[in-house]
Amino acid sequence: MAEAKQAPDAYDALLDHYETVSGLGDAAGVLSWDQEVMMPEGGNPARSKQKSAVSTVRHDLLTDEQVADWLDELDDADLTDEQESVVREIRRAHERAARVPSDLVAEISEKTSEAHPKWKEAREEDDFSIFAPVLEDLIELKKEYAEHIDPDADAYEVLFADYEPYLDLDTAERVLERLRDELVPLIEDIRDSDVELADPFDGEFDVDTQEDLARDVLDTLGYDWEHGRVDTAPHPFSSGTQFDARVTTRFDPEKPVDAFMSTIHEFGHARYTLGLPREQYGNPLGESRDLTVHESQSRLWENHVGRSRAFWETFLPEVKERFPQVEDATPEEAFEAANEIFEDNLIRVEADELTYHMHIVVRFEIERELIEGDLDVEDVPEAWNDKYEEYLGIRPENDAEGCLQDIHWSHGSFGYFPTYSLGSVLAAQIHAALEDDVGPVDERVREGDFDVVGDWLESNVHQHGARYTTPELVREATGEDFTADYFLDYVHEKYGELYDL
Template identity: 65%
Template sequence: MATDQTRYDAFVERVERLTYLQGASGVLSWDQQVMMPEGGTPARSRQLSTLSTMGHELLTNDEMAADLDALEADDSLVDPQQAVVREVRRQHDRAVRVPSDLVERTSRATSEALGVWEEAKAEDDFDLFAPKLEELIQLKRDYAEHVDPDADPYAVLFADYEPYLDLDTAERVLTRLREELVPLVDRIRESDVELAVDAFSGQFDTERQQAASRDALDTLGYDWDRGRLDVSSHPFTSGNQFDARVTTRFDESDPLGALTATVHEFGHAQYMLGLPDDHYGTPLGDDRDLTVHESQSRLWENHVGRTEEWWGLFLPTFTDHFPDVEATPRDAYEAANQVYEDNLIRVEADELTYHMHIVLRFEIERDLIAGDLDVSEVPQVWNDKMEEYLGVRPETDAEGCLQDIHWSHANFGYFPTYSLGSVLAAQLDSAVREDLDLSTQIRAGEFEPLREWLYEHVHRHGARYTTPELVEQATGEEYTADHFLDYVTEKYERLYDL
């Protein structure tokens, strides 16, 4: 039968209205983290909870359900249309099981929790945040129970961030990383090689760091007409293909931390800006969830921003801002890739020990959601696992269990996608280098070929394909950790002469 174009068009209009409403919530959330005065939380929490409830109602109303039923029965829909219906159906089926009042209470609680987390971190007082964390955990348990009472609640939450790679896949990848990276880190720590770790020691003015970060974004090709750089307590990117904003944070003693975070967020923003303009408002103009999103940021951060070619290109610009720095590109490369002994902070971690941070968080939040760990036990368990996995014990909760923003957003199930995305970044990098002389192009500051490759193979597809389908389309093979493990083994054995 012929496609009911009138119904499909009306359906798309509903989906677009939902997307625009969610986008408005995103801007308010960005403002809360970047510009809103400290006293604005009571009003902002009500604004966000109202928009969240309205979005939930748009997604779950009878008209949306009827459209989905009718369009799924229409066997003449073409592939892109089928993808739109598939993605909205997945969202609808999960959301329709969740009461609106639970959506509103969760939104308000997360908005309030953000300010409490920031205060608790500043005061180094986990007890300030603990009641909010308990509330958010219970709200997310209730949510998972409504979505699928027969499933592992943590698996339900994980599927909000990565719906097409299941939790078993995530656990297999994390287990493999733990089993293969820990021995590599041990070998590195036994090495007699001393890298140029002091190349960027000293104090670095944060305004100059921000100027250097802007220059890094210029070098990579950031579109300032559709983006901006701001400061936040935790680096993040927010927006869409018309407005993709990045934030970072600055530490006077760690200029490389801010710079790598900025390059990382550029990867997220570049993905957003590469999504199809003419499909904005539908899944065809939306990203393919967090594993793919994180692959873009980690590709730019690690496979571009941590290379010796990048430092050969960018070091002169950096030293324009900090002329007292006396370092060669090799020195900068070694400093940017050192494996730390005292690796406390995830966003400042090296490529290898980073994944032990993810394993730690994954295990803790999985036990919290399952009820196998009490909130009051989190600081002790966190510190114990940090000592076991990373060989270092936090002296404060601010540099321990309060360091990440995610739990204040109730983003339980998010953390595994960081490692999944890093693995995919290496797989994409391997495919890129079969087509491009990427090292030469980085050295010359020619980033357009890489941006075009990623657009052609990843960005332009939006959410048309599932994650496994997109990975196979882009790389010619199934999702695998092999490329990542080969990449880090070869790189760090050379660095540390193993």
């Protein structure tokens, strides 16, 4: 442990200033949560202005010249390791924000406001040409944005770093290529297999009862209601701070398993947020590491806990109490239902844990080519459909179910998608390290002990906040460099057994 040293005045001033920046960021998070979950529809015009006011002043504070001065002063200062980490994170946030001219920030913000309704309309009308012009503009603006941040780097690499700052793009690319190369044949084998998995969750499941069951799942996993709440939202998400981390979920009467899994997934995000050190609230040591690590936490709970046999042995009786209609189901059948591979599914957010990554690979390859200028916007639908055919053996019949299904590009988010797959891959690696440390998790889960997972993750991942970079955190938590080995072993073993391969 680093020795306590007297922090330089510039450090204290910087931290004090950053606490306001951070408070504004979290305030914006509350405004967004409210907008998605509570706000009446007519509130939008005022809410946009409120959010814009908060983000403008946050940006002004973050890019203030005083911040640059403090950072300069701290260049050669004698700091503890923790202080060095704090300065590294603030410096990175400051420099990236300061390099982009305000006019361009405003222009991108306006363009995404314009893009969102165009995308919605295009999807409703199933007409990509409605969205194409504004998508083209957004690509140009984001390339310009990347150019300002780092004129020497590949534009896509710079954009990717907005979502995952410390795992370089080469790593991401290598992992995604490996997933493609190994999962495409596995999915083909599953398609060729004669095995039919059980599905005891056939029929209609009352939505209010599903909501009660979602609370049961959260209770079972150990969600801290003193610092959280659950609501429904059209697109489930979680948000908040270590004092107040909320989850949302959604229900479809015909897909109760989806709702469990989505709830467990969001629990994983919230559990990470709640595990951040409370006493560091307002500085990077109290902030989560970026999207890859966040997704690793949600996927670990969703896939390695929620999709396990042990989970269903423990939890199925609770399902039966709420839904006597599945009285005869066995834990093995429920386990199978939670792990079915959907061979004909075209929609990313409805995908199973295997084909999911092919959805990501398609998007990664296309957005990268778009940003690098190797693909024209007008050619996106065909490229999309060709890749679905190549990797998944299915071809969308229209763009609404094809390249118009996701909201991300209309937000100008290019480089976000890969973190979904990187997170799943990391989840398997962290799960292996957890078992290395505490023994087989299934045995504990069978006894209803989920704290073994939550507590270990809190000590080994959450408590570090953003102290370590992503590669450092992976090494700290698992003792190894980031690798897809564990994920691939896990899926080969699990699906090999399930589908008799």
